[in-house]
Amino acid sequence: MPARLNVVVSQSRSQNPKKRAIEERIVGELLGSAGIDVAVVPHLYDLSADGPGMLSLSGISGDLVFCSWLFPRAARWTLDRNGIRGQEGTTLLKSLGEDDEEEEEDSAESEDSEAEEKPRVIDQRELPARKIYCLDLRAHDSADDYLEEIRRIAGEASTQTVELMGWIKGDPKPEQLARYLANGDEGESGKANGESKSSEAAVSAGPIVVEEDPARRWYPVIDFSRCTNCLECIDFCLFGVYGMDGQETILVEQPDNCRKGCPACSRVCPENAIIFPEHKTPTIAGSPEIGGPMKIDLSQLFGAPDPGAPGAEKAHEVAARERDEQLMAVGRDAVGMAVGLPKRQAATTTQSQTVDELDLLIDSLDEIDL
Known part of the structure; x- marks a missing residue:
């Protein structure tokens, strides 16, 4: 059975009706989607380390799509500082400050080799195999753009396959191997894939809404992919x-x-590694305008x-x-x-x-x- 995709919507600090409408539309549309669990938490940056919001996020073990009103880089490293880590998932949505031209990516790869060889803190870390996708809710005016991207990610995750033979240890007898492969095709219930009880219950009953009333906070967040x-x-x-x-x-x-x-x-x-997610200057708030060491x-x-x-x-x-x-x-x-x-x-x-x-x-x- 494919792993479920976790989608978390981090609410805006303000009560702006347009922002609330985008949040509610994303949550409402995803509730009827099979294989997707939805949760709503207050503004990520304001959550306390031992509060219900961060504890709820810490309990998520699978792939995570995190939607917030922050630059993706700021959201990712705010999660990281609270122990919520994973591989950086690639999204097709552009965030604020990102250029559609691919030339910038090519030029970043050709930067000074001396700068690229600097040891970074992230080089000493072992990250979990799961992926974390961070979406910037400020980048697009319509919730449809985010829903389309989330469904694309969910579809991508559902196509991940594992070879059945890779789970077999030792030297099984022919009858044991035949029984193992038969279970892989039909499942323990004897039904074909997509008809088992677990598949029937794959639709989430409702969103998890974390109740917390955090005060507005101000503190630095370190980007360890840049920090030396x-x-x-x-x-x-x-x-x-x-x-x-x-x-x-x-x-x-x-x-x-x-x-x-x-x-x-x-x-x-x-190294431009210190982020203040709520600062008005994009380069301090975590924008992607500086993609690495720049001359x-x-x-x-x-x-x-x-x-x-x-x-x-x-x-x-x-x-x-x-x-x-x-x-x-x-x-x-x-x-x-x-x-x-x-x-x-x-x-x-x-x-x-x-x-x-x-x-x-x-x-x-x-x-x-x-």
Whole structure:
């Protein structure tokens, strides 16, 4: 019997009628679908680790389609930080910020080999064989797009087959083998596939609705497919948010220590591995715009003016300013760029010197009367 597909709809924070209509349509349409179990939970990002919502998600063992009002990358790694893990399932739906052109995928593969060879935290992990598909409910206005994709995934899962002979251990007798193969064709009840009692009960009776009233939260989520465990975030953050596990790998140890609205640690991360799912800037909220190590100035993506413009700030300068604002808000002294940014300062100094020398050369050429 094919494994059942689990579909979870994570509700929007708001009571927007259009968003509620999409959620209700998806749940209502899937209730009559064979082989699909449906559950509804509050907004994923707000769920507490030991609350009923996260406990319900932890109890799901098979393939999972997770529909939320977040970027898929943000949803996937929020699930991961709570121990809900699996292989990344491929969806045909485009999320916000994704380009239809395949050229970007080709260019990502041809990026600098040195950057690609960096060890990532995910390389040290063993993920379960199940697949997790994350759908961004903000990307399309119609629930039909999501229903079509979910049914495609369900159909794909139902065609997965297992060779009967692969289950046989040892050296069975001919009569035992014949009986085993006969059961595989008819099932224990003696009925053909699709007519057994288990198949008749394959339609879900109703959705599982998890009742929880979580408060709105703000904390960083680490994308371990990008994180190199450089620990710059733990050096930079002065609020005790980050820690290390037994293997000395970075983790978000005290998420609720994070200052609401402050994304400073995300700005200083050299790999763009820190996500704040509810931030208004897509690249900080987990958009796919940066698909890997890119030869670009990340500070421009984070809203900084063009380099050389009057008053232009680098990403780490913005981060230091944001951190100082939060420190002073709780009665602590500002530290500026003196704490947690030694690597950044050295790199910036070298870059500034190079830029200054180039400016001097250009000025000298301009003064020459040709």
